[in-house]
Amino acid sequence: MNKSEIQNFTLNAAADGRIFLIGFMGTGKTHWGKIWAARHNYSFIDLDEAIEKNEQNTVANIFETRGEDYFRQKEAIMLRTMDEYTNTIISCGGGTPCFFDNINWMNAHGTVIFLEAPPVFILKNILSGENKRPLVKKLNEAELLFFTEQTLKERNEFYRQAGIILNAEKLLETSIDSIILPKE
Ligand code: S3P
Helix, strand or coil: CCHHHHHHHHHHHHHCCEEEEECCCCCCHHHHHHHHHHHHCCEEEEHHHHHHHHHCCCHHHHHHHHCHHHHHHHHHHHHCCHHHCCCEEEECCCCHHHCCCHHHHHHHHCEEEEEECCHHHHHHHHHHCCCCCCCCCCCCHHHHHHHHHHHHHHHHHHHCCCCEEEEHHHCCCCCCHHHHCCCC
């Protein structure tokens, strides 16, 4: 595919109306996903919440009682039910693209947008929120920064397969207007 074919592919996928937001914890996937969905009259789904509803359990509890492997399997299964929704923004978990070929599935079923941010920005956001995230809840600030730097290095090869990469530090309500409404 040349560049303009890739561009057309991306816009066609967006026209199908299914957008996957990916990126590390604390990059604003849920925050911006809700704002963009409201702006464009799209539905919004948080994949973690869909898993919690289906399991009748919190993500933190699933990690604790069933373990991460179980969570990742469930996550991959729930992700693959998202193809029934159109005109929908789906905010994925931070690890979603990195397991079970999920990134290829997402690229084949919609437009994938990676919210990219440096570790310090991520750290600030994780620390300012309620810390319910099972992967990081026991870490102090220095450990959290180290974990973020290391995990980002491992995950970037998956994140960077997204069709569109946006700087998470510079997002606006209008940031995805041109993606949802391709220019004539
Ligand atoms: C995870 C991120 C979380 C959630 C789970 C695992 C990860 O989602 O899916 O705790 O592996 O990075 P958020 O990115 O929405 O916090």
